[in-house]
Each structure stands twice: as C-alpha cells, then as structure tokens.
Amino acid sequence: MSNSTLPLTAAPAGSPSQQLTPKRQGRIAALADAWLPRLVLSPTIILSLVFVYGFIGVTAWLSLTNSRMMPNYEISGFNQYSALFGLDRWWVAATNLGIFGGLFILFCLAIGLLMAILLDQKIRSEGALRAIYLYPMALSFIVTGAAWKWILNPGLGLEKMMHDWGFANFTFDWLVNSDFSIYTVVIAGVWQSSGFVMALFLAGLRGIDDSIIKAAMVDGASLPTIYRRIVIPALRPVFFSVLLVLAHIAIKSFDLVMALTAGGPGTSSDLPAIFMYQFSFSRGQLGLGAASAMMMLATVLAVLVPMMYLETKGARNGR
Known part of the structure; x- marks a missing residue:
C-alpha cells in the first residue's frame, strides 16, 4: 500500500493542536487566583461563624429565656437581666x-x-x-x-x-x-x-x-x-x-x-x-x-x- 492511502492518525497528545491557548491559560490562572484563597480560607471562616459567632448568638438567645438546668428556647424578655442586676x-x-x-x-x-x-x-x-x-x-x-x-x-x-x-x-x-x-x-x-x-x-x-x-x-x-x-x-x-x-x-x-x-x-x-x-x-x-x-x-x-x-x-x- 502506498503512503498516500495510509489512514490519518490523531495528533499526539502534546501537539500544538491540543495545547491551551495563552488566552485560556490566562482565564484559568485568573480563576485560580480568585477562588483558591477563598477555598483555603473557607473552612476557617465557616468554623469561626459556627463556633464563635454562632455560639454567641445562642448565648444571647438563652439570656432572653427562663432556661435553668436545660436550655429553654422560648423567649421571655429581659427577665434574666433584671434578676442579674438585682x-x-x-x-x-x-x-x-x-x-x-x-x-x-x-x-x-x-x-x-x-x-x-x-x-x-x-x-x-x-x-x-x-x-x-x-x-x-x-x-x-x-x-x-x-x-x-x-x-x-x-x-x-x-x-x-x-x-x-x-x-x-x-x-x-x-x-x-x-x-x-x-x-x-x-x-x-x-x-x-x-x-x-x-x-x-x-x-x-x-x-x-x-x-x-x-x-x-x-x-x-x-x-x-x-x-x-x-x-x-x-x-x-x-x-x-x-x-x-x-x-x-x-x-x-x-x-x-x-x-x-x-x-x-x-x-x-x-x-x-x-x-x-x-x-x-x-x-x-x-x-x-x-x-x-x-x-x-x-x-x-x-x-x-x-x-x-x-x-x-x-x-x-x-x-
């Protein structure tokens, strides 16, 4: 069989036709710069929101209830503050x-x-x-x-x-x-x-x-x-x-x-x-x-x- 009748093969993986264009590389780098810090910091931010500010919110809520041995989430006003100041x-x-x-x-x-x-x-x-x-x-x-x-x-x-x-x-x-x-x-x-x-x-x-x-x-x-x-x-x-x-x-x-x-x-x-x-x-x-x-x-x-x-x-x- 002559060379003119050989089947066409796919270009190698590293050929220029499959390489990322500079424009696409720039977009990926920009996305990485924008989202990577957020992904890294997000666990810390979430844990802080839950275990610091979340618990502060729960404590503030309990201070407005008549909770004694166990939490009671029914709001009763500022009775506890009145009792505290007394x-x-x-x-x-x-x-x-x-x-x-x-x-x-x-x-x-x-x-x-x-x-x-x-x-x-x-x-x-x-x-x-x-x-x-x-x-x-x-x-x-x-x-x-x-x-x-x-x-x-x-x-x-x-x-x-x-x-x-x-x-x-x-x-x-x-x-x-x-x-x-x-x-x-x-x-x-x-x-x-x-x-x-x-x-x-x-x-x-x-x-x-x-x-x-x-x-x-x-x-x-x-x-x-x-x-x-x-x-x-x-x-x-x-x-x-x-x-x-x-x-x-x-x-x-x-x-x-x-x-x-x-x-x-x-x-x-x-x-x-x-x-x-x-x-x-x-x-x-x-x-x-x-x-x-x-x-x-x-x-x-x-x-x-x-x-x-x-x-x-x-x-x-x-x-």
Whole structure:
C-alpha cells in the first residue's frame, strides 16, 4: 500500500493542536487566583461563624429565656437581666473586675515599659534578663495561682518566713482578708503578664529609627526628655495592642482567681467569669449565666470599640 492511502492518525497528545491557548491559560490562572484563597480560607471562616459567632448568638438567645438546668428556647424578655442586676453578688463581681482590671493594666503597662526602657540601654546580659522577665508568661495561670497561693499563705509563705527571720510583728494576710483578697489577684496577674508587655514594648523600641534619637541628643535633649517627648509617643500602636491584650486577659480571668482564692474569702474576690461559671453549671441557672456572659461581652465591646475608633482616627490623621 502506498503512503498516500495510509489512514490519518490523531495528533499526539502534546501537539500544538491540543495545547491551551495563552488566552485560556490566562482565564484559568485568573480563576485560580480568585477562588483558591477563598477555598483555603473557607473552612476557617465557616468554623469561626459556627463556633464563635454562632455560639454567641445562642448565648444571647438563652439570656432572653427562663432556661435553668436545660436550655429553654422560648423567649421571655429581659427577665434574666433584671434578676442579674438585682443580685448583690453580681455587683461585687463587677466592682472587683473594675479594681482588678484597672490596677492590672496600670501596673503591667508601667512595669513592662520601665523594663523595656532599661533593656533598651544595651546593658550586659540582656538576653538572660529578657528570658527571666519572660519566664512567668510560659506558665499557665493555674500554676501561677497555685504558686502565689503558697507564697501569700500566712501559715507557710512570706509571713511565716519573716517571722522565722525574727520579724514577729510582720503581717501580710491579704489572701485570707476579704478587704484585700482581690489585690492578691492583681499581684499574681501583674507578675505573670509584665514580661509579655515588656517584650512588646521592647520590640517597639527597637523599631524606632536611631537617627531621630541621635539628632535630639545633638540638639542637647536629655535622655528622659527624649523618651518622654519622642520615644514613648512613637509607641502609640504598641500601647493600643498592649491595652487590648491586657483588657482581654482581665475581663476573661477565671483560672488565676480559681487557683489563687477561688473567689473568696466568701465572694470578696469574685469576678464575672466565676459568677457566670457557677450560676450556669453549678446552680442550674443557665439563663442567668448567659445574661452575665453577654454583659462580659458588652464590657469587651465597650473597651474595644472606642480604642479601635481612636486608633483608626489617629491613623487617618497621620499620627
């Protein structure tokens, strides 16, 4: 058979006739760029919507019901909030949160900023000191609470040690004194979180251009003046982040208080998180616990929203 009568065969798979045109390749690449990030992020977004915002919605719904041991989804109005605001224990917990949160944030900011400024002076053994300052943050709040419970226990901690050293009149019974027990929580919380605040401020200090400081020194400005007028104002974004983190830690504090004082003596060191847990799961007042949880959320928003507004306003104004 001659070559002219051979049957025609299909073109090879890699032949130009079956290759994608550049235009089609561009369309596929554009689709991949548009949809691949969405496909990757969609599981996280779905889980967040369900397990964060979905459960917030369920909690808000339960706070409007008469749920007790088991959920009751029939809306009954704001009865639980009225009952919550009528409880003296809730106002004790809210007052303690104001005391603990205010002192905790204030002392963490002051101590953390001071330690960061000291380490920023390029002192010797900076790495070792930084590790020592950061070590408490590696511990859980349960461990911190247990350790400080031993330290502040009048029968075996600081007070006993001072008595053994001959200081018989020394007293430090805050842990068992209902008027001062909340301040022991402040001590333990500040001890654990100050190192973390120091690390954030130190990172912010290391990000400031040294030429600005050198120029101010050439102009005759003293080091305290440089930090007060130039360096600390430049740390405004760090202050925002630190305040946000510390406020979040203070409002949700539970394990530290339970390990240190368990809310006592009595309810003198009670916090909203402990109130919510005990009324929801120990006393069978699910609706009342849900109402207290929503009030905690409202407190978070009351702190977060103004701070974010001020930060975005400052960013728009170029400050």
